Amino acid sequence: MNINHYIQQVGQQARDASRRMAQATTAEKNQALENIANALRAHKDTILSANEKDLENGRACQLDPALLDRLALTPERFEDMVEGLLQIQALPDPVGEISQLNYRPSGIQVGHMRVPLGVIGIIYESRPNVTIDAAALCLKSGNATILRGGSEAFESNQAIAACIQQGLVEAGLPNTAVQVLETTDRDAVGALITADKYVDVIVPRGGKGLIERIARNATVAVIKHLDGVCHTYIDEEADLDKAFNVALNAKTQRYGTCNTLETLLVAQPIAADILPRLAKAYEQAGVELRGCENTLTLLPGVQAAAPEDWDAEYLAPILAIRIVADIDEAMEHIHRHSSGHSESIITENYTKSRRFLREVDSSSVMVNASTRFADGFEYGLGAEIGISTDKLHARGPVGLHGLTSQKWIVLGDGHIRQ
């Protein structure tokens, strides 16, 4: 198979399907999603044994156990996957929404109508549930999709793809509206991210290295999700109980997620009141602490932080702690070291809360809340395709709206320009 030719063909089919998908009614799209859920449940055994084949191959290739774990579809994960699909079905249809339709002095009425982006390419790691998740989000938002999952999940993805095709066709929609690439050839990624004639946007999901590589080589626009070096600043005027709960939750509720706290900043005047208590709780939870010089004075036995700790996304039970003079020094630290993902201030002070919200330039900025809330479900998007650390187009959790654009509509009554 000539890979460029294959991607062109898939791209053209997606482009053609995207036109039909943009006009699909809410009922058609919901029907397709329900059909897919039914097909998945009907072919559960086929999918699980395809997954078993992937796992066997993976074990034979001595894949990393963490990777094998993400690859595995247990019956429970299978049901979660189908449930997630039905949750997306239940979300309101964003397409066609008309907003801000106002009369202008000339007499024309001008407003916005929400429309799909067109063709979305998703490149992701070997997690078969992402195949369904991404397909469902793109389908509901009226887009055509080209999916390229990790090669380790090839058999699982092909089995899932068959169910998606079936669901689309039974709903009267083109089976090319969702295409799972039928190749593990690595060149397919390069061809896909440069297929600007057919693909409107690429959403890569995976490690920072992969995403940086794709962003560098793509000629198609990319919605990037790079790292999450998230901060919480405990202000001098914080309620110490809130500070304790939020700082503990932000680090320990889950370690491997991008919205997990990585550096805790504490105002010097209250450091002695809050840090020993917090340190004890962190240590009980098994979190390794790395502190600045002043932190070490308060918490003897804690390891000294190296300069690279302030830029680290640990994704692990490790926390960097720095004592700062005040909110200005905290925001200066965040400006220098944050990846622009999510930051929180803990304070009871009105003016400082407003300053933090306005001045911190991250995709989520919080007051008295755990950074772990930075998530499409928690924000009410229903589901997310990723969390964008870009500023253009979509920022923060990207749900159905992030997969759409808006066009202008003008209603007149024979109006002409003077």
Add this chain to the structure above:
Amino acid sequence: MNINHYIQQVGQQARDASRRMAQATTAEKNQALENIANALRAHKDTILSANEKDLENGRACQLDPALLDRLALTPERFEDMVEGLLQIQALPDPVGEISQLNYRPSGIQVGHMRVPLGVIGIIYESRPNVTIDAAALCLKSGNATILRGGSEAFESNQAIAACIQQGLVEAGLPNTAVQVLETTDRDAVGALITADKYVDVIVPRGGKGLIERIARNATVAVIKHLDGVCHTYIDEEADLDKAFNVALNAKTQRYGTCNTLETLLVAQPIAADILPRLAKAYEQAGVELRGCENTLTLLPGVQAAAPEDWDAEYLAPILAIRIVADIDEAMEHIHRHSSGHSESIITENYTKSRRFLREVDSSSVMVNASTRFADGFEYGLGAEIGISTDKLHARGPVGLHGLTSQKWIVLGDGHIRQ
């Protein structure tokens, strides 16, 4: 001067200034705009003689008369430029606007806050008024700007830049918030569009060739404005008087603009009723017509359209006319030939108006209105930096909002994730 080093320095200064600009109050930004207007008026003679120098150089280089015309700052254009600046000052400040702040089941309040993009690079042709226009829009939206105007307007732009600097400094804002490049070296463009470390978005203004070249070579995101091949479809159920007025206005109100009608589509059943009358009016206005075969039967003496006419952006008193069977054939023609800028249907039929609005995929879709309305002023944006034919981020006329992004804000009361 080492051009890469120079652009890095300018970029770093812009990046630093962008942080201050994002926090600038509405009053500070408005004061700066007023100061700039005052400085321009105070240095009017200096600016007009700098412009005279540019014009002399241009004439010596035997510049195209159309280019010389765009380059010329007459006293009247000068006053229009200052007025435009004061109109931007009067627009509401988009920065800091909080919207959709709603409570979630977890108890947190989640919403959006509008924020500047950061550093915007503008590359434009030799029109000195764009220097003020672009600087004012970027300033009001809280961004730092790097301006690179056409080399033919170098002296004019430097004289205008001095007034901008003065206005910024007198308002207590950094003079690096707006930087007009002090070089005519062509390599500066290449360096600027690849300075992704410093520049968040590039807005090129000029011919299609220039914009395509910039988009191809840029590593910074580009808000593109390519061509405007705009259509008007006169439906079988059109009110013929509205059709006559709108179709005539869309072509003849101005010829050189991107929202001017280039191809007129007419439903076959009413072609004989409307086309002869319209053709006469077009011919009186000096518009050359190029028709499809059926058009020629109705309008003997009209030139036959060649295949390339259906894709032409004439920007001139030329109009292609095609008779189509119905709305489906009209939308199919638009799908094939439109550049996605602006299209209008003339009809009294409710269902067809809704179909056209929903199914046509262009940045502006209109019913019973002239495509000439597709413009930032007419849409109520106050001013525009350009008209985007992209789908991501900004589509159609780009005003202050298009130069901003949104971040998520989360307000809690010690909330933690369960």
